[in-house]
Every structure is written in C-alpha cells, then in structure tokens.
Amino acid sequence: MPPLLAIPFPAIDPVIVEIGPFALRWYALAYIVGIVLAWRYMRALVLNDTLWGPRNRPTPVDLDDFVLWGTLGIILGGRLGYVLFYNPAYYLANPGEILAIWSGGMSFHGGFAGTVIAMMLFAWKRGLSLWTLFDLAGCAAPIGIFFGRMANFINSELWGRPTDVPWAVVFPNAGPEPRHPSQLYEAALEGVILFLVLRLLSHRFKLLQRPGFLAGAFACGYGVGRSIVELYRVPDAHIGYLSGFLTMGMLLSLPMILAGIALMVWSVKRTPRAADQ
Template sequence: MPPVLVMPFPAIDPVLVEFGPFALRWYALAYIVGILLAWRYMRLLVANDRLWGGTTRPTQLEIDDFVLWGTLGIIIGGRLGYVLFYNPGYYIAHPAEALEIWTGGMSFHGGFAGTVIAMILFAWKRGLSIWTLFDLAGCAAPIGLFFGRIANFINSELWGRPTDVPWAVVFPNGGPDPRHPSQLYEAALEGIVLFLVLMVLSRRFKLLQKPGFLAGAFAFGYGIARSIAELYRVPDAHIGYLSGFLTMGILLSVPMILAGLATMIWAARRRTGATAA
C-alpha cells in the first residue's frame, strides 16, 4: 500500500559555493561547523567551576590547542576507517582515491579511533588527565554527528529501507521507492538525544567529577543509537547484510557498547580526587 504522504526530497545542491576550481560542499561545511561548535562547548564546560568540584581539568587554552589534534584524528581516522572497513577492495585497485576526502566516504568508527589516538598523544604531551579529555570530547561529539548526518541527507546518501510511513522520502538516487530518511533518524538519536543525555549527566549529576564515566556513556549511547538506526538504514551495497539483520555498522558498534558499559561501571566505582588522572 503506498504511503499516505511522502516528503519531497529538498533540491539542495551538494556544492554550497563554487569559485573556479574551488568548491565548498555541505559535507565539508558540516565538519567545519561541527568541530567549531564542539570546541566552543568544550571551552564552556572547562570554564564552569561548579561542574568539576576539585577534579583537575584542561584550561581553555589547552582546549584551543587540542582542536587541531582532534580534527586531524577525525579526518585521518574517519577516512582510513572507511577505506579499511567498508571498501578495501576498491581502494586497493584505486589507491590514489583513498586520499580524496572531498568526494565523501568517512567512517564514524574510524574517526572515533583516530580521535582516541589523538587524545592519548595530546594528553601524554601536555600531562593532562586522559579520561577527563575523553569525557569532554564525548560530551561535544554529538554536535558534530548531528551536522554530519544532516549533510548525509543533503547528499542523498546512506538512505533507509523502503517503507510506507507518512514521512518517507523518495531519494533521487535511491530508486522510485519511498524510503526511511535514516540520516535524520541518526541526526536525532546520535546528535540531539545523545547530546541532551550527556548534558544532563554532566550538569545535573556532575559526572565530570567521575573521570571516564561520560566517555563511557558516549560510547555506550552511540553504539545503541547507531544499532537502532541500522535497522532502518540500507547497508553499503558492496557489503550488504553480514548475517540476517546484522550490518557492518552494528558489528562495529557492539565493541563500543561493551567498552562503554565497562568504562561507566569502572568510573562509577573508582575513587577520585583533586588529582584524578
């Protein structure tokens, strides 16, 4: 039965501004805006004394310095993750294209791993608490995830499975069938809902005073949100379903869920003080 109502796909050019050979795409703008807003939010958190008690934390200047490290971790890790996890055969045959980030193709799980490595190196170099840096990045990460998923929608990529729900969308490159706008589901779950949950945990329950808890909550929450969204999203055509409903996105999220849960339990039981590291 056809849907009662179908949402028209917005005719938005993926290229926002073009000057000769230079083109600014919505995808790139989403990364820029997400990183800038995440940086500002991390600065607000470290500036709020009442959230921390006696727990040590980075200064605002150290957060400023970390932004470049985190950005490189996101971009390099995200691209390498996509190349290795989602399409290794293609990039083995076309190695030069592995560097063409502007064409799209980024893996959250790869970006997550890259950012973790960047944080470990930065914390070691500056003598900072690695768990507190993890917490701050976890609180801010949903901002970037939100804008990234909106860009996926604009680019008409990573769309969902055919459906007859009233808010279904006919994507220009998704065939004639109305589909779940799974990018918007992910923007809501991984972006808005996860951000609000972490904000409540940090501000109302003062869990920045338990280093590691919010980092675990982010990993756990993202893994759950991504797994739910994967039930409505079409997996990459060259990978398909691994087994039954299992997709690569779900498979990569399971370790995050388990690690996040273990980290929350460990952080909640851990005795912390003014010099928690």
C-alpha cells in the first residue's frame, strides 16, 4: 500500500477523442501544439527589429516554409534515434515496426539530430545563415519540449525512481511504489526554465546578434537539465544503467553540453562575417 503522502495518478485517458478508426491522442496533440507555438514564437522573434541590430535573419515566409522541414526532422529523427539508440536489437528483428510511431518510442536526441539536418538542408536551399536558423530554433525548442514531457506524464511513461518525497506519484503501470514525477521535472527544467533563460539572453542581452550563441546555450542547457533529471528517472528496462549511475540519456547529453559550451565561446570570440550582417 503506498504511503499516505503519495499523490495518486490523475485519471486522464491518453485518447482525447475516438471516432471509428481515428483516435486523437494527447501525445499527438502535444507535438502539434508544440510545433505550432514554436513556429509562431520564431516568427515573433524575426519580426522584432530591436533584437537583431544589423544582423540578417529569415523572413516570416521563410519560417512558414520551414515548418514542414522541421516537423519531418523531428518525427523521422526522433523515431530513428529511438530505434538506433534505445532498442536496435528489437527493430533489427522486427523491421516492419520501425515506422510504427503510433506504437510509441521517440528519442529527443534523435529528433534534435533530425532537426539539425533539416535546418542545414533548408538554409542551403534558401541561402540563409545556418547559425541564425539554429539560434531561432534553439529559442523556440523548449516550447515543444514542455508539451512533449507533459504528454509523457499523461501517458504514464518515462516515470522516475521510487521515492518518499511528498510530491511522489503512484503511476498505474509502474507498480505500487510512489515515484518521482520525472516527466514534470523535465517539463520544468528543459521546458519552462530553459525557455526563460533563453528569453533573457535574446531580449535582455540581445544575443541574437551573436551568431550561434543561443544555439549553444540551448544545447548546453538541455544537456545539463536532462542529465540532472536522469538522476531521478528510471532508465529504459532493456538498457538499464550503462556504468554505475550513467544512463543512455546522460551519455547522449554529454556531447550536447560540450558542443554547446564550445559554440558559445566561439560565438563570443568570433568577428561576424558579412554573410551574418
């Protein structure tokens, strides 16, 4: 029997509405809302002249066209990243399941890589500054992350380790032990707090005028936040701990932290080229 202080899991049906073979799930809605709001935020950023100084930036129409590219990068990269990083043996034996996104299984790090590739291709095709696109995406990405983690909570997945903290939650598919609501920790750290930090850097310190800095701040901030939450989150059962307390999430976040720091340092030290102006 769980302790009296444990919070029972709210009875939220993961399916919002079902009409015949069609079912709208909270998880799908989270992706849709996150992508739409991130796109609208990026549009608001490029329309704010006070943030940019002489630096060139994409037009709102460029961002409208980029939405499809970015969405494909998120979905395809997220799915393939999960297949390659988290369960390759299963999908090697069941290749027909690789594209079955509706059955679950998405990787943030794979989605990140897929989005980076999409941005590289789109910037090349349109003749845009890649660093500018990276910065804009970094500023907006925490919005999508927030909604994605809230959907993880509603789905009762990616829950945390057993604990006796007063806000522990008893998840319906995780046994009787109260656990850290690690999805909510991630929504707060990688979503709300990271968004506010990047908002401060872009609006108060005008760092959109330093190509690459905000992209680096996002990569580093996400990696640090994810690594912290990994201390409270249960790793995937078929992977477990890689060594001691090290998890796959930590391992994949370390390159993001190092690359983010290097990118911020490079951005501060470099002299912007004419192509950035």
